[in-house]
Amino acid sequence: MPRLSSRGAATRARIVQAATELFFASGVAETSLDAVLAASGTSKSQLYHYFGDKDGLVLAVIAHQTELVVGEHERFLRDVDSLAGLYRWRDAVVAEQRRRQCVGGCPLGALAAELAFAPQPRAALADSFRRWESHLVGVFTRMRESDALAPEASPAELATMVLTALQGGLLLTSTSRSVRPLELALSMALEQVAGRLRAR
Amino acid sequence: MPRLSSRGAATRARIVQAATELFFASGVAETSLDAVLAASGTSKSQLYHYFGDKDGLVLAVIAHQTELVVGEHERFLRDVDSLAGLYRWRDAVVAEQRRRQCVGGCPLGALAAELAFAPQPRAALADSFRRWESHLVGVFTRMRESDALAPEASPAELATMVLTALQGGLLLTSTSRSVRPLELALSMALEQVAGRLRAR
DNA sequence: CACCAACTGGACCGTCAAGTCCAGTTTGCT
């Protein structure tokens, strides 16, 4: 890998940006490299210069999409340390999905479904989900340390439950074009958390 | 649509069968019609004779996959009318996923993710999920009628919660190659049900 | 300012995809 000049970095970023949007809107297999080039205003040689081949681009897009999605949740969850904060997070997630009229689910979830059998991308996405989960684990750890959560509650288990609810909710919401499944799924998960609050 | 002779029906079925397997293993976009023909031992003209084009085949595969997946759950859930029965169902789902070593998630979920932006397939899949949900609704309705469930519990809401948990659990299980997310998601959903049992 | 690596444009290639076409065979019906 050669080191990037600032111009090179900008070109690379434009390609990744365009590919990220197209992959989300049409899927990886349905998106041609020519479409990526047209959308980013670059040429074949540039794409191959930076990514080697389509697989390389796919991995770069996974990394970028992870940054976007997980990054946003991290910013929101960073200083959540209460059930009330989690409910605000749920409301924000639902509102965002409503805003886009339930079109399209979770970008990472879509990639995970499409690339379930491709070893490298699958491993990369497993990592993304682990990172995502870790921010939820952070919330529950803080809640336990502040004695909001019962000491026997498992932050890791709660985090997994919330993330599965989120993914399942987004899938059904996108398919049915109604935010209801997402609302119900997240409410269910948070009720689970509520049931593990320290008895008082 | 011409009416089918028994030979025609068999040919049609062989094509759908092969396409169903290939679409699941590699995705719709990644699967060529030639591959379907090779796997089913048929020819171009037969495929176009029965399905018109690839989109037609996709819809037929959705219908067939729905029959397989929803049909299997229907058979299991048909005479479930208790929380214990639901736990047995959960155990069966988890065992099945373990049996296939967590490779690949829900066939319908994968199609829904890949075809989220394709109007016709998306609508067909929304229907499939509704059918799936309806069998869960049946379980909860029976439980409420037999007074196992509190009268204010909503069968429809519980069904949606269970289905989202199942879908999210399968996605993360397939991505992480561990049955843990699926176990946790379904346990969470059933605990939700348990919390709505009639107080005694 | 000179040099070399980083970068770029776009023509080009081989392959394989979806879809068309038609001549020929089988099937069910009368």
Add this chain to the structure above:
DNA sequence: AGCAAACTGGACTTGACGGTCCAGTTGGTG
């Protein structure tokens, strides 16, 4: 038996795809 509809095989067309190549430009560093 005979006829029309259902069915089949596979050659063929057209175009788009991923990927290669190379000649040329830009830009940072000594």
